[in-house]
Amino acid sequence: MFSDIVLWQWLIMVVCAILIGINKTGIPGIGPLPVVLLALSFPAAKSTGIQLIMLCMADLMAVTYYRKKANWNIILKLIPFALCGIALGSFVMRFFDDSSLRIAIGIIILAMAGLNVVRRKFLKPDMIPSHWIFSLLIGLAAGFSTQVANAAGPVMAIYLLSMQLPKEEYLGTGAWYFMILNFLKLPVFIWEGRIVPESLYIDLCMLPAIILGAFLGVVIAKKISQQSFELIVQILIVISAIKLLF
Numbered sequence: 001m002f003s004d005i006v007l008w009q010w011l012i013m014v015v016c017a018i019l020i021g022i023n024k025t026g027i028p029g030i031g032p033l034p035v036v037l038l039a040l041s042f043p044a045a046k047s048t049g050i051q052l053i054m055l056c057m058a059d060l061m062a063v064t065y066y067r068k069k070a071n072w073n074i075i076l077k078l079i080p081f082a083l084c085g086i087a088l089g090s091f092v093m094r095f096f097d098d099s100s101l102r103i104a105i106g107i108i109i110l111a112m113a114g115l116n117v118v119r120r121k122f123l124k125p126d127m128i129p130s131h132w133i134f135s136l137l138i139g140l141a142a143g144f145s146t147q148v149a150n151a152a153g154p155v156m157a158i159y160l161l162s163m164q165l166p167k168e169e170y171l172g173t174g175a176w177y178f179m180i181l182n183f184l185k186l187p188v189f190i191w192e193g194r195i196v197p198e199s200l201y202i203d204l205c206m207l208p209a210i211i212l213g214a215f216l217g218v219v220i221a222k223k224i225s226q227q228s229f230e231l232i233v234q235i236l237i238v239i240s241a242i243k244l245l246f
Contacts, residue, residue: 009041012037012041013050014209016034017034017206018210018212020034020054020058020210021058021209021215021216021217022213022214022216023217024059024061024175024213024214024217025061025214025218026218027217027220031150032112032113033237035149036237038050039106039244040240040244044098046194048149048150049189049194049195049199050202050203051150052150052185052189053186053199054203054206057206058213059179061211061214062175063176063179066168066171067172069168069172070172070177074163077135078138078139078142078159079177079180080139081136081139082143082181083143085139085141085142085143085144085146086147086181086188088143089146089147089148092148093148093192101148105149106241108145108148108149109151109240109241110238112153112154112155113154113234113238115155135159138159142159146181146182147185156174160173160174
C-alpha cells in the first residue's frame with residue numbers, strides 16, 4: 001500500500017491530518033472536509049478507514065484536554081441509539097461498491113453541510129425538542145452517518161445545542177462521545193475490510209501532522225473569526241461533495 005501511494009496522496013493525507021487536529025481543538029464544523037478529500041484521493045471504503053484511525057488519535061488528544069468536562073448523562077443516553085445507527089450503517093454498507101459508496105458519502109456530506117447551515121442560521125436552543133424520541137433520532141442519525149462516512153458532527157452539534165451546555169462542557173461531551181463511538185467502530189471497520197494493517201502504518205506517519213493541527217486549532221481560534229473560517233470550509237466541502245457525486 002505504501003508503494004502505491006504517490007506524492008499528491010501523501011500531501012492530501014497530511015492536510016487532512018492537520019484539519020482533523022484543528023477540528024478537534026479549535027474549529028468545530030470542518031470535520032466533513034477531510035472525509036471528502038480522502039474519498040476523492042483513495043478508494044472510498046479504504047479512505048474512511050484511514051480517516052477513522054486519525055480521528056481516534058485526535059480524539060485521545062481532545063479527551064486528554066477536556067477529560068473532566070463531559071456531561072455523562074447525555075453521553076450514556078445517546079450511546080445505545082448510536083450503536084443501533086452504527087449497526088444499520090454496517091448493514092447498508094454491504095450493498096455498496098466503491099462507486100456507490102462515494103455517492104453515498106457525497107450525499108451524506110451535502111446533507112450535513114445543509115444541516116450545519118440550518119443550525120447556525122435558523123435554530124435556537126429553545127426551538128430544538130428535548131423529548132426522548134428526539135434523542136433516539138439523533139443517536140440513530142449520528143451512528144449511521146459516522147459508520148458510513150465518519151460525518152456525524154453536525155447532527156451531534158444540533159443535539160448539544162438543545163442542551164444549552166457551557167462551552168467547555170459542550171466540547172468535552174462531544175470529545176468523549178466521539179472517542180467512544182470511533183473506538184467502538186474500529187473492530188467493525190477491520191471486519192468490513194476498511195482498515196488493513198497498512199492503514200495503521202500510514203496513520204502513524206500522520207501523527208505529527210495531527211499534533212500540529214491540534215496546536216494550530218488553538219492558535220487559529222484566537223486569531224481569526226471562526227465564522228469566516230467555517231464559511232470558507234463549508235464552500236470547499238460543498239464543491240468537493242458535488243465532485244464525489246459526479
